[in-house]
Amino acid sequence: MNKQRVTTATFREMKLAKKPITMLTAYDYPVAKMLDACGIDAVLVGDSVGNVVLGYDSTVPVTMDEMVHHVKAVSRAVKRAMVVADMPFLSYHISNEKSLENAGSLMQEAGAQALKLEGGQEICETVRIMVNAGIPVMGHLGLTPQSVHQMGGYRVQGKDEKAAKKLLLDAQALVDAGVFSIVLECVPTPLAKMITEKVEVATIGIGAGPYCDGQVLVTHDMLGLYGGQPPKFVKKFADLHQNIIDAIKAYRVEVQAGDFPTPDYGFNMSQDVLEKLNK
Numbered sequence: 001m002n003k004q005r006v007t008t009a010t011f012r013e014m015k016l017a018k019k020p021i022t023m024l025t026a027y028d029y030p031v032a033k034m035l036d037a038c039g040i041d042a043v044l045v046g047d048s049v050g051n052v053v054l055g056y057d058s059t060v061p062v063t064m065d066e067m068v069h070h071v072k073a074v075s076r077a078v079k080r081a082m083v084v085a086d087m088p089f090l091s092y093h094i095s096n097e098k099s100l101e102n103a104g105s106l107m108q109e110a111g112a113q114a115l116k117l118e119g120g121q122e123i124c125e126t127v128r129i130m131v132n133a134g135i136p137v138m139g140h141l142g143l144t145p146q147s148v149h150q151m152g153g154y155r156v157q158g159k160d161e162k163a164a165k166k167l168l169l170d171a172q173a174l175v176d177a178g179v180f181s182i183v184l185e186c187v188p189t190p191l192a193k194m195i196t197e198k199v200e201v202a203t204i205g206i207g208a209g210p211y212c213d214g215q216v217l218v219t220h221d222m223l224g225l226y227g228g229q230p231p232k233f234v235k236k237f238a239d240l241h242q243n244i245i246d247a248i249k250a251y252r253v254e255v256q257a258g259d260f261p262t263p264d265y266g267f268n269m270s271q272d273v274l275e276k277l278n279k
């Protein structure tokens with residue numbers, strides 16, 4: 001594995017070389033460290049932290065302070081991958097000054113190397129301002145979870161002609177505004193292929209088929225950390241939920257039965273000291 005830090009130039013080179021880019025989410029130090037050790041190209045501190053770790057029912061409640069906290073932990077762990085941080089709901093809509101200030105917190109204070117913003121033509125002015133300030137921006141089109149209440153649920157986007165044409169225009173507008181990459185979430189495979197072929201920047205798909213320049217999944221989903229059925233586009237590469245439940249139950253049973261800890265898990269002290277204590 002090449003140990004050099006992954007940058008926007010790496011994304012460009014990988015797209016040109018048709019070498020698939022790998023991205024997964026992390027919200028804490030140990031998982032981020034494992035992703036980096038396994039050669040994942042980009043670690044996304046997604047605002048999915050809201051659903052996956054913080055117990056919110058959408059990404060809307062996630063705050064800047066929460067993002068900074070998690071990005072800091074991930075940045076401390078990652079040496080090679082690009083750390084991409086989501087700008088949370090409304091953190092890039094209030095004013096240009098506020099957007100730049102928030103971007104500064106995620107990059108200067110927390111250590112992200114790039115920021116991801118949801119939206120198309122309507123956010124291009126903000127993207128331009130950030131790119132002009134030297135911030136690498138990743139776009140996010142299709143199903144944009146921060147707009148779940150406007151979209152009326154988590155649905156595949158761009159299925160009819162009007163919506164598909166808008167996605168094509170949005171993708172080009174983001175490229176013109178200076179993004180170095182675009183996440184395509186829950187977009188029909190042929191449309192994601194068309195966008196990928198049209199734009200000069202790397203597309204990263206999630207529920208967007210195999211023709212994107214890279215793929216991203218929420219790590220907790222692909223590890224099967226939660227019981228139940230994940231979304232259709234998630235492949236479970238492990239079933240950690242069952243493994244963890246089994247381990248926790250085994251611990252409870254052993255402690256209750258007095259089988260744990262055995263002497264092997266304890267520490268001894270010299271007989272001499274013990275005798276003095278007993279006097």
Ligand code: KIV
Pocket residue numbers: 025044045046047048049086183185206216217218
């Ligand atoms: O927040 C997130 O994890 C994301 C991915 C689903 C792309 O935006």
